[in-house]
Amino acid sequence: MLEEPFATGHSHIHCLDPRLKVLFATVYSFVVALSDRFPSLFAALALSFLLIGLARLNIREVAKRVLIVNGLILLFWLVLPLTFEGVALFYLGPFEVTREGLLLSARITLKSNAILLAFVALIASTSIATLGHALNRLRMPEKMVHLLLLTYRYVFVIEQEYQRLVRATKIRGFRPRSNLHTYRTYAYLIGMLFVRASERAARVHRAMICRGFKGKFYCLREFSFSRLDFVWSAFMAIVVIGLVIVEWV
């Protein structure tokens, strides 16, 4: 299920302060999302590729994720040029393909890929645990952070619980069909999953209380801003300013 294939590594990017990565990834995606000129979009895409390179991630794994997103983007290419109002470039049978539609599709493609790659390089290279604490330090409300961390921890347990229930139905010869028995069985299954999840939550809470939990989480990790972080902050600031200049000046 939820693997974290990029979270381990020893590249410069992996060693950066996660707060810096979160901050930069956020600002960067806003700038890219709001940009419209092709020079800045191409520059951003190139930069994102550079980040991936610097993070020394497994290229195949990255490609898999990029392909999934671009599968969705392909739909835009099928629909937008035909439906977007604008100057007709050529005709496909009864449909007119517009210049504006094509340009819009291209922009969407560039933006999505640039942002996706930057997130893979910066955010996916951080473990969820570290990310949670970084968000905490960046003044994200504590409740949200705990929701993220505990969800991440127990999604697996609940999935296992689900698999166990499914197995229990299978070994007793249950085969899903389109009848009332099937619907009822699935309803029981899902109901049972909710019951177990809530009971588990109660037990986990008890275990936490036994270890002195008083409603507040403390963070073990002490973040420190190293020299490397300063160098990268400067680099990131220049990147953002550069993109803004290319786009809006």
Added chain:
Amino acid sequence: MEKIATTRNPEPATRNPIIQLENICFSYPNGRAVLDNLQFEIGRGQKSGLIGPNGSGKTTFLHIIMGLLISWSGTVRIFGKPVETEQDFRHVRQKVGFLFQNADDQLFSPTVLEDVAFGPLNLGKKPGEAREMSLDTLKALNLDGFEDRVTHRLSGGEKKLVALATVLVMKPDVLLLDEPTTGLDEDTSKRIIDILNGLDISYVIVSHEYDFLARTTRDIYSMQGGKIEYSGRSENLHSHYHSHPHGTVPHSHN
């Protein structure tokens, strides 16, 4: 061989009782009475085992001691003082370590180190100090190198050991262990036995494995009909069950 009754020693006189339960009654909402006028006592340094059939209320009993369930009547006394309010129990929980029957309930942090450090941090330790204590405890349990492992990807036995670490790191005066060895292989059980024998604190172990209890405890209590009774020294109990012709309880001879 003789019955337990003939080999029974007089109940150990508890000097300095740490935990005392008097006349405890408890039942779950719309259920029958699980604990019925239960009496129990454990003294300083006493190492006890608790056996009893499934559903006899062993887990419930431990939860009452920890204040996770509140008894309907009776008194829980810890270190001689009655504990009643949540505030009292909060204090108790710093001194009494509780290992849950299911390790998945106990380990909720993403990484092992964070989970072990959770207790010390709650006790107000500085992050650096908490990290140090956690690493030391992991090392003592032969778990060095586990600190960055992701908790949900550990094996069942590893989870149990890490859960034990999360309890021991808080340096409790008493340990309550709810089936610490279910699902563990011989080696891991042996490791837990060594660890427990090396501890200089009192504990109560709930277990169905007589061999394990014989090697870790001195006094055996049994739970039946909502009450706890003293059954004798663990070595007697062990031989009794070994020679029992109808013993259906699986255990290893070695």
